[in-house]
Amino acid sequence: MALTKADFAERLFDELGLNKREAKEMVEYFFEEIKRSLEHGEQVKISGFGKFELRDKSSRPGRNPKTGQEIPITARRVVTFRSGQKLKARVEAYAGAE
Amino acid sequence: MPSLISIFQGLNVTKSELIEALAKQQPHLALKDVELAVKCIIEKMNQALSSGERIEIRGFGSFSLHLRPPRLGRNPKTGESVALSKKYVPHFKPGKELRDRVDESSGKYKIID
Numbered sequence: 001m002a003l004t005k006a007d008f009a010e011r012l013f014d015e016l017g018l019n020k021r022e023a024k025e026m027v028e029y030f031f032e033e034i035k036r037s038l039e040h041g042e043q044v045k046i047s048g049f050g051k052f053e054l055r056d057k058s059s060r061p062g063r064n065p066k067t068g069q070e071i072p073i074t075a076r077r078v079v080t081f082r083s084g085q086k087l088k089a090r091v092e093a094y095a096g097a098e
Numbered sequence: 099m100p101s102l103i104s105i106f107q108g109l110n111v112t113k114s115e116l117i118e119a120l121a122k123q124q125p126h127l128a129l130k131d132v133e134l135a136v137k138c139i140i141e142k143m144n145q146a147l148s149s150g151e152r153i154e155i156r157g158f159g160s161f162s163l164h165l166r167p168p169r170l171g172r173n174p175k176t177g178e179s180v181a182l183s184k185k186y187v188p189h190f191k192p193g194k195e196l197r198d199r200v201d202e203s204s205g206k207y208k209i210i211d
Contacts, residue, residue, distance in 0.1 A: 002151070002152035002153060002154040002160070003142070003143075003146045003151055003152065003153045003154070004153075004154055004155070004156075005155055005156070007142075008139050008142055011138060011139075011142050012135050012138055012139070015138055016131060016134055016135055016138060018127075018131070018135065022124075022126075022127065025124065026120070026124065026127075026132075026135050026139075027139065029120050029123050029124065030116075030120065030135075030136065030139055031155055031157075031158045033116055033119050033120060033123075034111075034116070034158070035157075035158060035195070035196050035199060037111045037116075038196065038199075038200050039199045039200055039203045039207075040203070040207050041203075041204075041207030041208050041209045041210050042110065042111045042210050043110045043111070043209070043210065043211060044110065044111045044112075044116070045110045045111070045112050045113070046112075046113050046116070046140060047112070047113050048113075048140060048144070049140050049143060049144060050188070050190075051110070052190075054200065054209045055209075056204065056209065076201045076204070077200050077201050077204035077209075078192070078197070078200070078201070079159075079190075079192045079196060079197070079200055080190075081161075081188075081189075081190030083187070083188040086144070087144055087147065087148070087188055088187065088188070090144060090147070090148035091147055091148050091163060091186050091187060091188050092185045092186065092187075093148065094148055094149065094150050094163070094186050
């Protein structure tokens with residue numbers, strides 16, 4: 001089961017004693033603020049976690065994988081995420097469940 | 099003239115700026131609580147990913163782990179081959195709302211860096 005906004009709100013309620021409404025709003029605002037910054041062309045660096053970066057991609061020829069028909073992929077701006085050293089190291093230590 | 103801080107950090111939004119913005123939006127909360135809340139959210143994301151758990155935030159995106167299979171690496175100094183074991187790396191896939199908003203406003207705002 002994946003972690004959702006509700007799980008983050010629950011944690012803020014349990015650990016910081018925000019009430020349920022405050023906790024829910026805080027989580028909403030947190031992700032909204034990152035979206036808003038990126039929308040304004042501002043990249044977001046969260047120390048201890050990672051950096052949300054923006055990249056302008058020029059158009060390139062593409063193909064419909066089903067029909068093989070050529071369709072140009074238009075120029076676009078995309079968001080990429082680069083995890084920080086700390087997160088990388090912690091994830092690398094994860095052995096995996098399989 | 100740019101401030102010393104902006105010279106060192108570029109013009110990226112940082113965690114402390116995020117905290118400031120969130121404090122302004124929620125004036126009923128003490129700055130200290132906003133700071134703790136942001137740290138708490140980030141720590142929870144770190145914990146989830148480092149225990150192999152996915153994170154799915156509607157409209158924002160999802161974080162998961164991607165497996166990098168074992169490979170033969172090389173010590174760049176000595177040229178010696180080294181066996182590298184498999185490892186996991188964090189991966190983020192932006193959600194539809196984030197993708198659309200960022201792309202639609204790209205004509206209006208330059209990427210600040």
